[in-house]
Structures are given as structure tokens and as C-alpha cells.
Amino acid sequence: MLGNGQGKQRMTRSIGTRKKLTWRLLFVSAGEVTLAEHAASVGKRTRGGAEVRLLNIDADAGAGMGLFENLHGAASPDIFAHELKNAGLRFYGVPFREFLQLLVQNTESIRKLILGAQNAIQECVPPDAPGEVRRAAERFGVIGAAGELATKWGLTGWAKNEAIDVMKRVCGEWLQNRGTSGASDAETGVRQVRSFIQTHPSRFENVEAVGLNDKSLPIRERAGFVRFNRNTRKAQEYLVFPEVFRRELCAGCSHRLVLKELEARGYLKRTPPDMTEKPYIRVLGRSLRMYCIRAAILEGDE
DSSP states (O other): OTTTTBOOOOBOTTSOBOOOOBOOOOOOOOOSSOHHHHHHTTTOOOOHHHHHHSOOOOSOOSSSSTTOSOOTTOSSHHHHHHHHHHHHHHSOSHHHHHHHHHHHHSTTTTHHHHHHHHHHHHTTSOTTOOHHHHHHHHHHHHHHHHHHHHHHTTSSOOOTTHHHHHHHHHHHHHHHHHSOSSOHHHHHHHHHHHHHHHHOGGGEEEGGGTTOOOOSOOOSSOOEEEEEOTTTOOEEEEEEOHHHIIIIITTTSOHHHHHHHHHHTTOEEOOTTSSOBOOOBTTTBTOOOBEEEEGGGGSOOO
């Protein structure tokens, strides 16, 4: 509900419609599992848009001191953490109230600063990045702008542009941990296709052996066929039944989105304008339309 920005529709005692509460928040959670891991624990998966609402940032500054880069004279990270906690319990709220007071008095003048901060963060994002990545960068930009304003008003003691520089770094780390600068849902779909082929090779019958009276074990729950390179004897293409592709390989994903991503990465062989092919299969001829996925998809995990 925090991320969706609105509460549930409620009724009044007179059976009228109560005004729905709405908000726009940036919030922090100190959870030990990511949103995706939390959903996976009950067999669910998250969408790319949901992950943008709650950005996953590793609580490790990379300096060998956990969350911290500088202990400011403390003997250890643990001691410094306790010093921060004790200080936070004694002194809190005063800088934020001052910040809000100055903020509401200068709303028009700070718009350019916020846009400038967001544009600076966007420089860390690839030019062809999808909307969800750019929305995440905008959020980092808002945080950076708030830090710069607080510094400008004498509330932090930080150097100029320090907040922006930190947000650039955090945005870059978020993008690296995300694993792709593309659409999260498309990346998930490609990984699922790769995982299915890797873990179920026995469900693909050698296309050259179809119709032959050999003594090999029967193919159980056949997902399609595999075509081998005659010279190297390595798998070259996987021919997948459309229904199996949609129901199993793309479970929980839009199969159209996955097909477009496979084609963009050069993993899909097709006969335009269709996304399928009609391969020749002994006994069956060219009667089947199938998705043809190149074996190159197995060579690496981008």
C-alpha cells in the first residue's frame, strides 16, 4: 500500500463513500530479504514495476566495515553503530522540521534543482534503458536533490554535490545488482527459457531420430525437438511446441514480451512475419508451427 500510493475504499457510518487517502512517499525498509525473495517464498514472483517501488540496495559500503565507509574515530563498526543509535534516541526531528519549513517556503525555486539532480542521475543510465530503470533513476535524483538542499541550508555539513555523487554511485550499484539495464520482466522470461532448456534436456527429441525404430528410451512429456550440428554434434536449435512455450517456459510472464526479447538478443529464429517456423520433421513433414530457439542461449548468463 505504501508503494501504490492509495488506501482502500472505505464506507462511512451513513453508508456513504469515505474520501480515499492518497500519498506519495519514499520509504526505507531494513529487511533482510528482497521483495522478490519474499514473494518467491510463497511461490509468487514480482513484476518490474513493483521492484521500482522498493529498490533493493545492499547495506554494504564496500569498505570492509559493513554499512560504513568512515567510523569517525570509533574503534569498530559495532561501536560506531551504537553511538549513532544513542545519538538518534537523544536528538531527532529538529533538522527535518527546519528542512520542511524551508522547503514549503521555496517550492518554486527548488524545482530546477530537483530536475537538475534527476538529469545528473540519468547520466548513469544507458540511453536505451526502459521506463522502469529511468523511474528508479528519478527516485535517486529526488533523494540527491534533498541532500543538496539540506546542505545548501546548512543542515548537513556535507560538501556541495556530495549527495548527488553518492546517489550516482548507489544508482550504478543498484543497476549492477539488478543484473540488467533492460526490462526486468523480459530478463526474467529469458532466464526462465534458458533454465528450462538446461534442466529438461530429456524432453527434447533428436529431430533426426523421429520416426526411426530405435531402442532408445521414449520421450516423456515431450516439449519439442532438438536439432544438432552434423559436424560438431552439438545442439544447434531447440524447437518448442507453442503451447509448452507459453505454459511452461514462460510461466508467469508474457510470452510475447519474452519472444521479442529473445529476438532482440539473437536467440530466436523465425520466418517473418510470424514468430514461429515450420521446420521439416520426418513423418510429420512441415505441418507444425514451432518456436525455434538457438542453442546460443545456453552459452552465457548476461
